Amino acid sequence: MTTITVEKLNHEIGAEITGLDADRLAADDTVPGLILDALETNGVLVFRGLHLEPEAQVAFCRKLGEIDTTPGHHPLPGIYRVSLDTSKNSSANYLRGTFDWHIDGCTPKDDTYPQMATVLSAKAVATSGGETEFASTYRAYDRLGTAEQERLRGLRVLHSLEASQRPLNPDPSPRLLEHWRNWPTREHPLVWTHRSGRRSLVLGTSTDRVIGMDRAAGRALLDDLLARCTAPEYVYRHTWSVGDTVIWDNRGVIHRAAPYPQDSPREMLRTTVLGDEPIQ
Numbered sequence: 305m306t307t308i309t310v311e312k313l314n315h316e317i318g319a320e321i322t323g324l325d326a327d328r329l330a331a332d333d334t335v336p337g338l339i340l341d342a343l344e345t346n347g348v349l350v351f352r353g354l355h356l357e358p359e360a361q362v363a364f365c366r367k368l369g370e371i372d373t374t375p376g377h378h379p380l381p382g383i384y385r386v387s388l389d390t391s392k393n394s395s396a397n398y399l400r401g402t403f404d405w406h407i408d409g410c411t412p413k414d415d416t417y418p419q420m421a422t423v424l425s426a427k428a429v430a431t432s433g434g435e436t437e438f439a440s441t442y443r444a445y446d447r448l449g450t451a452e453q454e455r456l457r458g459l460r461v462l463h464s465l466e467a468s469q470r471p472l473n474p475d476p477s478p479r480l481l482e483h484w485r486n487w488p489t490r491e492h493p494l495v496w497t498h499r500s501g502r503r504s505l506v507l508g509t510s511t512d513r514v515i516g517m518d519r520a521a522g523r524a525l526l527d528d529l530l531a532r533c534t535a536p537e538y539v540y541r542h543t544w545s546v547g548d549t550v551i552w553d554n555r556g557v558i559h560r561a562a563p564y565p566q567d568s569p570r571e572m573l574r575t576t577v578l579g580d581e582p583i584q
């Protein structure tokens with residue numbers, strides 16, 4: 305049996321897993337624990353050329369935790385189709401929100417917590433753009449000085465759908481604006497203290513304003529933190545080939561897709577492993 309290896313992609317974030325094929329991923333019961341450990345350590349795991357079938361992806365993700373099975377524009381429960389083509393995904397317009405840095409699930413419709421992990425597999429790739437970028441907000445927090453860490457631990461931030469959609473659509477119709485505003489907003493601490501004891505920053509496009517702070521000053525603080533967290537030397541950028549699978553720890557990693565055209569063939573199949581940790 306080949307040995308599974310975990311090789312860091314750079315000093316900040318990401319590791320490539322080799323020695324594992326799609327059959328073994330599903331069959332070997334030692335694999336899920338190993339993957340969860342490697343995910344905790346590295347934030348993002350890359351499996352090049354795995355060619356995981358959708359059924360196998362869902363089966364594997366179920367071993368990592370409970371998964372999201374709400375309908376996802378795909379016949380198989382547990383798969384959400386990421387495509388800008390409205391004939392493949394009727395909510396495709398919202399997916400342009402993935403072009404900005406974000407954490408998945410900061411403004412849920414119900415009382416769920418942000419997902420634990422997200423898995424994407426490339427079914428078709430873009431001819432231009434469409435890379436996915438990742439930055440660790442655990443590392444970003446750890447890089448701050450003690451005084452700044454302490455100050456940020458006292459702040460709370462309002463997250464909204466409107467904040468994440470407005471940059472893409474600065475002039476919404478009244479109907480769209482109403483839809484955004486009817487969506488529940490959420491207040492989260494800026495610093496998430498995890499059960500593991502690690503801390504991360506809760507940043508990204510859903511951040512609207514810092515509670516109790518002048519709007520412009522709060523915005524400047526959030527923008528500055530995001531820029532420092534996502535400086536090029538801290539980012540892993542994945543250039544996709546068909547058959548690649550990537551999994552990230554959604555609790556302490558922010559991500560974004562490099563813009564790709566509306567008529568791009570790019571198609572990703574996503575499975576979401578639900579989270580059970582409130583942001584606190």
Ligand code: OGA
Nearest residue numbers: 386402408436560561574
């Ligand atoms: C997502 C997402 C990024 C991409 O599916 O949550 O942000 O590269 N996708 O498609």
Ligand code: MN
Nearest residue numbers: 402406407408
């Ligand atoms: Mn996302």
